[in-house]
Amino acid sequence: MKKEKPIQRYSAPERINHWVVAFCFIVVSISGLGFFFPSFNWLMNVFGTPQLARILHPFFGVVMFASFLIMFFRYWKHNLINREDITWAKSIHKIAMNEEVGDTGRYNFGQKCVFWAAIGSLLLLLASGIVIWRPYFADAFSIPVIRLALMVHSFAAVLLIIVIMVHIYAALWVKGTITAMVEGWVPAAWAKKHHPRWYREVKAKEQERK
Ligand code: HEM
Numbered sequence: 001m002k003k004e005k006p007i008q009r010y011s012a013p014e015r016i017n018h019w020v021v022a023f024c025f026i027v028v029s030i031s032g033l034g035f036f037f038p039s040f041n042w043l044m045n046v047f048g049t050p051q052l053a054r055i056l057h058p059f060f061g062v063v064m065f066a067s068f069l070i071m072f073f074r075y076w077k078h079n080l081i082n083r084e085d086i087t088w089a090k091s092i093h094k095i096a097m098n099e100e101v102g103d104t105g106r107y108n109f110g111q112k113c114v115f116w117a118a119i120g121s122l123l124l125l126l127a128s129g130i131v132i133w134r135p136y137f138a139d140a141f142s143i144p145v146i147r148l149a150l151m152v153h154s155f156a157a158v159l160l161i162i163v164i165m166v167h168i169y170a171a172l173w174v175k176g177t178i179t180a181m182v183e184g185w186v187p188a189a190w191a192k193k194h195h196p197r198w199y200r201e202v203k204a205k206e207q208e209r210k
Contacts, residue, residue, distance in 0.1 A: 004188035007202055009180040017070055018181055024064035029161050031057045036154065058133050065126045072119050078106040079116065084197075085109035106198040110170060117163045124156035 010018070027046050031053040034043030044053035087102040088109040094101050095110070107115070130137050131149035138146060171177050176190035191199040 006185040006187055007191050007199070008184055009186050009191075010184050012184065014071075014074065015181055015184055017067055017074075020067045021064055021071065024060045024067065025160075025164060028057055028060045028064060029157065029164075032157050058129055061125065061129055065122050068118065068122055075107075075115065079112045081109070081112060085112065100193055100196075103197045104195050105201075106195060108194070110166075114163055114167045114170075118160065118167075121156040121160040121163065124152055125160065128153040128156065 030043050030046040033040045034046070034050075034053060035057070041050070044050040047053040047056050082105075084102040084104060085108075088095065088104065091099075091101040128149040131141050132138055132146055132153060141149070171181070174194065176187055177194075180186045188199070191202065
């Protein structure tokens with residue numbers, strides 16, 4: 001039987017966009033943990049020196065937010081929750097055993113949760129980050145507001161770190177997924193197994209073009 005050719009999932013600009021977000025996330029979360037816990041202060045050296053970390057952390061945070069916004073506008077439609085997602089969520093025990101459930105589209109319910117949690121925590125991080133950003137904006141706010149913003153910033157950062165740890169685990173755990181974001185393509189068998197509705201949509205578009 002003839003083997004089906006791989007399917008393109010991400011273009012080069014989409015992959016560059018994603019890896020810019022991922023790179024910023026890594027340096028910003030490492031330096032952020034460095035600011036937060038005295039025993040982790042050495043992590044500030046991710047930017048070379050603690051002083052540089054203090055200056056660069058917010059700028060890299062803004063770049064991460066802006067780059068994620070491009071991803072947000074590209075993928076939000078594929079991440080809208082539908083009925084199939086309820087089936088998927090109810091069968092999470094089967095998913096954990098590597099079984100597939102429901103007629104999943106481009107993204108499954110787990111991926112959609114990561115997507116919405118990421119945009120939610122990034123919005124909180126940006127808003128609270130501006131309030132605590134010295135020397136540029138913090139002077140415009142009162143001490144109680146700055147204290148509140150510091151708390152929001154810390155909780156949103158912990159949430160995003162946990163969410164991205166789950167995201168990385170899933171990306172590596174589901175065999176064949178990482179090539180999607182590294183090389184841009186996925187095997188047809190991967191698409192059929194994990195995202196059957198998306199597979200049919202891609203094939204229907206291919207037929208239309210012929
Ligand atoms: C640092 C290591 C990271 C790795 C190894 C990684 C890996 C991947 C992979 C393999 C995919 C393709 C999944 C698929 O198409 O089925 C993907 C998609 C995606 N990633 Fe990452 N990623 C990382 C960091 C991040 C970060 C920091 C964010 C956001 C803050 C992020 C947000 C996304 C989004 C939004 C998608 C598209 C899925 C969707 O819209 O639901 N990733 N990632």
